[in-house]
Structures are given as C-alpha cells and as structure tokens.
Amino acid sequence: MTAMTRRGFLAAAGTLAVATATGACGAGGGSAGGAGGGSLTWWDHQNQLQKAKAEIFAAFAKSPGGVPVQYTYYNPAKMGQALQLAKQSGQLPDLRTNAGLNLPAAALVAAGWSQPLTLTDEAKARVEDSLIEGLHVFDGKIYAFPIFSHQTYSAVTWFNTELVARAGLDPQAPPKTYDEFRAAARAVRGSAGGETYGWVWNIGMPQRLGEQVHDLAQAAGFAGGGGVLYKSGEYAFHADEYLNVIEFLLALRQDKVLVPGANSWVDDVARARWTAGIAAYYFDGPWCPGVALKDTPEFGEKLGVGPILVPDAGVSVATYHVPQPGDYWLSSTSKKAAAANKLLSEHFTTEEYSLRVAGTMSQPPRDIDVVDRSQAHPAYKKLVGWFKESVFLAPEPVAGNRDVQRVQIESKPVLPTLGDIVQGALTGDVTDVRAALTKLSSDSARQRDAAIAAAKGKGAQVGLDDFAFPNWKPRTDYLKPMYAKR
Known part of the structure; x- marks a missing residue:
C-alpha cells in the first residue's frame, strides 16, 4: 500500500472538526472491530510478538477483572488499508498499532482515531521518562507509550x-x-x-x-x-x-x-x-x-x-x-476502555514485558539492558550490543x-x-x-x-x-x- 493521500485520509476520518470532538470525548458509533460480548479486539503488525501476546492475553482473561482478547495480525503493507476501511465502517478494533497509516500521531489523534489512556499510577511511573508531548501526550493526556528503545x-x-x-x-x-x-x-x-x-x-x-x-x-x-x-x-x-x-x-x-x-x-x-x-x-x-x-x-x-x-x-x-513513538492506541470507538487500560497498565508497561520483547527478538525493548539476560539468539544479543x-x-x-x-x-x-x-x-x-x-x-x-x-x-x-x-x-x-x- 502506498501512502494515503490527504483527501483519502479526510474521507476516511471524517471532517477534522467533527473527528476532533469525537476523539476528545471518546465517543463513537458501534462496537469496535465487531467484538462480541466482553472481549477486547486487538490488531497489530508485530509478527514476532504474537506468542508473547498470546501468553499475556490468556493470563489476562483468567485474572480478576480481565476479559478475553481477540487478536488479529496484519502484515505492515496491508494494515493501513484495513484500518482505513475499519474507520469508515465504525469497526476499529479496541486496541491497535498505527502501521500503514503514514500520518503522524498528532494528525490521527486530531482526526479522532484514538482516545486517551487511563493508566495506573504505577504504570505511568514506569513509562514517564519516555513520554513526549506531541508524540505520546496530547493536551496533557497520555494516548500511547513506547515499548521499544x-x-x-x-x-x-x-x-x-x-x-x-x-x-x-x-x-x-x-x-x-x-x-x-x-x-x-x-x-x-x-x-x-x-x-x-x-x-x-x-x-x-x-x-x-x-x-x-x-x-x-x-x-x-x-x-x-x-x-x-x-x-x-x-x-x-x-x-x-x-x-x-x-x-x-x-x-x-x-x-x-x-x-x-x-x-x-x-x-x-x-x-x-x-x-x-x-x-x-x-x-x-x-x-x-x-x-x-x-x-x-x-x-x-x-x-x-x-x-x-x-x-x-x-x-x-x-x-x-x-x-x-507510541505503540498501542485505544480507538475512539472502543466501549471497553477500562479493560483496555487494565491490560496495558498491568502487562505492557513492565520490565517483564521488556524481557519478553527481548526474548522474541523484536526491536530492542524500552528497557534495553534486559537483553543480555534474555533467551535471545547470540546474534541478536551481538547486534543490540552494537x-x-x-x-x-x-x-x-x-x-x-x-x-x-x-x-x-x-x-x-x-x-x-x-x-x-x-x-x-x-x-x-x-x-x-x-x-x-x-x-x-x-x-x-x-x-x-x-x-x-x-x-x-x-x-x-x-x-x-x-x-x-x-x-x-x-x-x-x-x-x-x-x-x-x-
């Protein structure tokens, strides 16, 4: 997929003024991503992290206050188009990455693609040093956080x-x-x-x-x-x-x-x-x-x-x-913000998740020093040293x-x-x-x-x-x- 045009973006997102109001209040039509019952839907392009997420999602579903998570993987070359179509039909997943949209986070937030996160105080403290207004924070509200170094x-x-x-x-x-x-x-x-x-x-x-x-x-x-x-x-x-x-x-x-x-x-x-x-x-x-x-x-x-x-x-x-940049975004159409924030706070802001990321040999994790004690291949550890x-x-x-x-x-x-x-x-x-x-x-x-x-x-x-x-x-x-x- 090539970069989407400005006209195509606005057609998918709706007028800027209306979309901005939608994003600010977290309102929107329909159930995100066609999710049924109390499940969360999650789309991303992170092929190598699928196993780690599957383990996290299984544990979250069994935990107090947790819910099942319906996960969908997209190749980065195809995800942008899938997200555009989902936005047009009011079927965005609850949680997602922005791969393939080819527009800065500020433009996507302004156009109503996402709503702010409500992380726990402990989770905020873990990611605070990596947050920047205009990349992860908009109008003083956290919308996403990085998981990579x-x-x-x-x-x-x-x-x-x-x-x-x-x-x-x-x-x-x-x-x-x-x-x-x-x-x-x-x-x-x-x-x-x-x-x-x-x-x-x-x-x-x-x-x-x-x-x-x-x-x-x-x-x-x-x-x-x-x-x-x-x-x-x-x-x-x-x-x-x-x-x-x-x-x-x-x-x-x-x-x-x-x-x-x-x-x-x-x-x-x-x-x-x-x-x-x-x-x-x-x-x-x-x-x-x-x-x-x-x-x-x-x-x-x-x-x-x-x-x-x-x-x-x-x-x-x-x-x-x-x-x-921020990795995981809560869609403005999501009706399951509480469960999404619990999932992100408890599992994706932690050093343990950085260790999981290292073990799956994705991009180096936010806490890059954990790579040496991970189960990663020696070639990966050598690369991270460089x-x-x-x-x-x-x-x-x-x-x-x-x-x-x-x-x-x-x-x-x-x-x-x-x-x-x-x-x-x-x-x-x-x-x-x-x-x-x-x-x-x-x-x-x-x-x-x-x-x-x-x-x-x-x-x-x-x-x-x-x-x-x-x-x-x-x-x-x-x-x-x-x-x-x-």
Missing part, C-alpha cells in the same frame, strides 16, 4: 553462515563496507550458482526501503535524519550520502547478485525465501530473527549478523534515532515545541517518497536519481513551509527555527535540556 536501525546485514562459509568467506568477519559486501555477494553467487544468489531484499515495500536508506545514509555520514540536516533543518535528500547509498544498491543489481523477482516482494516473502537458502545476505531490521526463527527454528544454526554497512573501511558507525555503542538519540522538533504537532496536522504527503524513488531506481523506472532526490528535497521544503503557514494562521507559535538544532553534535545524544539551549 530508540537504539536501533533497520538496515542490519543478516546472513546465512552456511552459504557464506561455502563461498570461502569467514562467517566471523562479515562485510563492513560497500565494496566488501559486493565482493562477498559475488563470491556466494559464484560458488553457489543455480538458484542461489548473493542478496535478497524487500523491494516491494517502499516505506521500508526509505527507512533503511535513511539509516544507511546516516552510517555514511549524513548529519541528519529523515532527509533533514539536524543543524540547519534543511531538506537534503540529494546529499552525496544518499546518492552513494543508492548507487551502491544499483551496483548490486548490476552485479546480478540480487534474486530475480524480488522487485515485488514484501518482507515476509523475502525473509522466507532467504531462510530457504535462495540468498546469503538480507537487509532487515533487528526483528528479523524473531520472525524467521519462529517459522524455521532450525535456521538458528545458520544465522549470522553484521553491522550496518559503511562506504569506506575504518569508518566508525554512528546512526541517530528520534524518541520512539546498537548501544553506535545509535544516538536524535533531536525531535515536537519535543522542542509542542506546536510542531499542529504543523504535522497540516502536513500533506510528498510523493514520490524516498522509498518510491529507491524502488523505481532498482526496477528501472527512475533513471535520474539525483534529479528525483533534488525534487524531493524542494517539494518537501515547500510542503513544510505551507504547513507552517497554515498552522500559524490558526494560532500556532511555530517557525522554521523549530526544525533546526544548531547545538547538535555527532555521536552524542540530544537530551531534553538541550532544546532550551539551542
């Missing part, structure tokens, strides 16, 4: 140690640079031949491609995030770091190490083919083993991991990640000025996205990458200017300076006190 990136080099060793490569010394990776992928292709290739990727998921290229560009030295330079706030998708990453990816296609047919594959397909032995290397997030080993546990004996790639040898990896050394907290504009969320509400999607451009380059539909990236930079800047003007016209105290952080420094965390000193 910000110390993560999605462009991890996972590999099949058996295929790598068969090609005469050392599984204990994975490639670290673009040239080393190209050579390794060619070696695998040359030694395996037949239907085995060097590399596979989820090219059918433009949003994921964009996230991964953002990460690779940071590792290549881009001093910003999401295409925006931290110090100046300028859009720079056309920077050399982005161009170099995409040229590297195109070189892999030219080397003929990419699995044919991968242009349309989403992650579930690409990952399954990878574990089946179709390719040695696969770029994916930290959640990869949590999904792969659930379906093919025997692959754990072949699982290897390498850090995010960099252009040249000797470069120390540094990437940056904004504070994690995350703790090389991923730093990035500045988040809304954390510096809550009125930035009003700019987000006024924002419109800019198309084609970075992921669309990367996909088009790999499929041959985009022939001038530099021109496409330059246009994306200018279109994004123009759209942000318009959103700022619209927000200011409605009383927001906000400007371009709120998107610039001149006191940002590489390889450091941007902490809360720094917003006041820029």
